[in-house]
Amino acid sequence: MTSCEIVDRNKIPFPVMATFDTGKMDQAEIAKFAIAYARNFNKDPLLISWICKNEGTCGPQNVCHEDGSFWIDYAIGRGADLSVVVNDWDYVFVFKKN
16 A cells, blocks of 8 residues: 655645544545635635545545655646645645636
């Protein structure tokens, strides 16, 4: 299994911080929150990639490989211009504004 990581926080495009109680939420529910939060900055943001620091996972799965930071390079290469950073970098969801 590939271990994903945030190698350089300066590479994250336009990070906006969001803090909320993730409590019993699963990753899909947290993603829904991040999408709703991103709508504060754009009415129809397109989720390109994400990372869950605690689980060491990232996506989309078909782009993750041995280099744990490829998820962000993938997003930047597709025009990412907004990131929702949840709970002090526990999760990062990277979007393209439409």
